[in-house]
Amino acid sequence: MKLIHYKILTIALTVFLVGSVVYLIQGVGLKAIRKISAEEAADKAISYINENIKARQLTATLIRVSEDKEKGLYKLNLKIGEQELESFISFDGKTLFPNAINLEAVAAAEVEGGFIKLADQEICRENGKPIIYYFGSPSCPHCVWEYPIIKEAVAKFGDKVSFHDNMNEITDKEVFAKYSNGNVPVIVLGCRYYRAGSGEGIGEEKETEVLANLIQLLINE
Numbered sequence: 001m002k003l004i005h006y007k008i009l010t011i012a013l014t015v016f017l018v019g020s021v022v023y024l025i026q027g028v029g030l031k032a033i034r035k036i037s038a039e040e041a042a043d044k045a046i047s048y049i050n051e052n053i054k055a056r057q058l059t060a061t062l063i064r065v066s067e068d069k070e071k072g073l074y075k076l077n078l079k080i081g082e083q084e085l086e087s088f089i090s091f092d093g094k095t096l097f098p099n100a101i102n103l104e105a106v107a108a109a110e111v112e113g114g115f116i117k118l119a120d121q122e123i124c125r126e127n128g129k130p131i132i133y134y135f136g137s138p139s140c141p142h143c144v145w146e147y148p149i150i151k152e153a154v155a156k157f158g159d160k161v162s163f164h165d166n167m168n169e170i171t172d173k174e175v176f177a178k179y180s181n182g183n184v185p186v187i188v189l190g191c192r193y194y195r196a197g198s199g200e201g202i203g204e205e206k207e208t209e210v211l212a213n214l215i216q217l218l219i220n221e
Contacts, residue, residue: 113210130190130218153211
């Protein structure tokens with residue numbers, strides 16, 4: 001999935017890296033360890049990161065790897081989603097040093113109904129009301145299933161929210177490009193929660209409940 005152009009939350013991934021890849025060097029120093037090639041070390045780092053972020057529907061790719069002789073480490077320039085970031089790995093490929101990685105996959109968290117919550121994203125509003133975006137197409141059966149449910153959920157809140165209905169024509173093109181890879185349906189709730197795909201997997205009743213709960217959270221904030 002294309003996850004795109006959001007404000008990224010900077011966090012430390014110390015806990016994330018505890019495991020078999022993390023290797024404690026005792027008294028020998030990084031420069032004294034057995035050195036593997038930069039490509040081998042980069043492959044290890046990419047494999048480990050992808051294994052740990054696969055639930056976030058993102059993929060890490062390597063832009064380039066180089067040797068930082070001053071630090072005694074390989075420097076990795078990575079891309080995760082649309083975000084580029086920098087990390088380091090020891091010459092033996094056993095110790096990954098992310099420092100503070102700008103990683104939306106960790107900043108974002110999946111919540112009820114398959115929605116993704118963007119923890120550091122300000123709620124987008126129109127005239128002081130949270131904006132609810134729906135992107136769909138009459139020719140898409142999943143969109144047709146979702147459409148009356150999102151309309152019903154929004155209607156429960158009356159004039160407390162602003163509903164942008166993009167079912168028949170996508171007019172909010174910038175928002176759609178941000179939260180979608182081009183497919184529909186897509187629901188964006190106040191720019192704080194979003195989901196690509198319908199809620200058919202959880203059923204109409206549960207989907208209605210999920211939408212109402214998330215919209216209420218936006219209104220309460």
